[in-house]
Amino acid sequence: MSTETAQDLHRGAPSGTPLLHADDLYAGYLPGINILQGCSLVLHPGELVGIIGPNGAGKSTLLKALFGLVNIREGSLTLKGEDITNKRADVLVRKGVGFVPQTNNVFPSLTIEENLQMGVFQTPKQFAKRVDAVFDMFPELGKRRRQRAGALSGGERQMVAMGRALMAEPSVLLLDEPSAGLSPVRQDEAFLRTRRINKAGVSVVIVEQNARRCLQICDRAYVLDQGRNAYSGPGRELMNDPKVIELYLGTLAADVEAEEAQATEVVGAVEAEETGTLGDLDAQRAVVDSSDEPVIIDDADPIEPEHAVDGGETQPRDKE
Numbered sequence: 001m002s003t004e005t006a007q008d009l010h011r012g013a014p015s016g017t018p019l020l021h022a023d024d025l026y027a028g029y030l031p032g033i034n035i036l037q038g039c040s041l042v043l044h045p046g047e048l049v050g051i052i053g054p055n056g057a058g059k060s061t062l063l064k065a066l067f068g069l070v071n072i073r074e075g076s077l078t079l080k081g082e083d084i085t086n087k088r089a090d091v092l093v094r095k096g097v098g099f100v101p102q103t104n105n106v107f108p109s110l111t112i113e114e115n116l117q118m119g120v121f122q123t124p125k126q127f128a129k130r131v132d133a134v135f136d137m138f139p140e141l142g143k144r145r146r147q148r149a150g151a152l153s154g155g156e157r158q159m160v161a162m163g164r165a166l167m168a169e170p171s172v173l174l175l176d177e178p179s180a181g182l183s184p185v186r187q188d189e190a191f192l193r194t195r196r197i198n199k200a201g202v203s204v205v206i207v208e209q210n211a212r213r214c215l216q217i218c219d220r221a222y223v224l225d226q227g228r229n230a231y232s233g234p235g236r237e238l239m240n241d242p243k244v245i246e247l248y249l250g251t252l253a254a255d256v257e258a259e260e261a262q263a264t265e266v267v268g269a270v271e272a273e274e275t276g277t278l279g280d281l282d283a284q285r286a287v288v289d290s291s292d293e294p295v296i297i298d299d300a301d302p303i304e305p306e307h308a309v310d311g312g313e314t315q316p317r318d319k320e
């Protein structure tokens, strides 16, 4: 069971039927070993919900369980009230769930455009309908649509992966550490992009190591510890909660003051973007884009190789 009481579990969540509801999940990779030990989460329409916690807490495992990539042994998962426990990923995509993995998230030998086509391979006619909207959201990709994804930087690949998931017009988008392996400026861009996607009407669950940034952009967040819910609540409240700071935030920020200063810029940029004015981040972006410095990770050189191993048990799943 969770270490939080039932009434605290989804503190700050709107009322009504959640879009996505994970209830008391037990799940794991190896027989007899549960990584998730009673995890719960709700996502309501329009929300941006974060999952944070220490290394190995089970954040990515929870996200994979939500997308049918890790077998759920106990507990239930519903989408708009419909049971989707252990449905296959392709079934979930058809039902409006998108997933962006942390690593190995593009087809490197395919062009940007072909990568986007892969996002709608089950419904190819959708390509023509959606591609312009996705390129509008990521204009940098539109300009380079015939370039192979393998030649892109880490941040650009992240955009391709998000764009591919958005091709299917998901109502729920599951993002696994979109800032992983990126420089600080590119990380901020990834958070802005996430917020922008959410503001465009997509409900988002985001797993993040960068807990402060995550809490800044999220409506609510869940702190996981050892496969269980430890704390939850509105992002801003958790940021100022002494227990959360002591246990998770204090150790994650080497230089809290510098973090805070930079954080103010991100919030400023988010707010400026929402009011249609330019924020500091645009100026930073211009500087970065004009430099020749390559950015960041390569599929062949993942920052956290253990995460490159996807998947779960090969137990039988539902077929639809």
Ligand SMILES: Nc1ncnc2c1ncn2[C@@H]1O[C@H](COP(=O)(O)OP(=O)(O)OP(=O)(O)O)[C@@H](O)[C@H]1O
Binding pocket: 029, 030, 035, 053, 054, 055, 056, 057, 058, 059, 060, 061, 062, 209, 306, 307, 309, 310, 311, 312
């Ligand atoms: N494919 C796998 N096979 C077996 N064990 C795995 C697999 N993936 C993850 N694990 C184990 O599950 C546990 C939780 O890992 P998970 O990646 O979910 O944690 P996390 O909270 O996302 O960590 P991090 O912040 O370091 O990314 C770890 O002990 C990890 O070793």
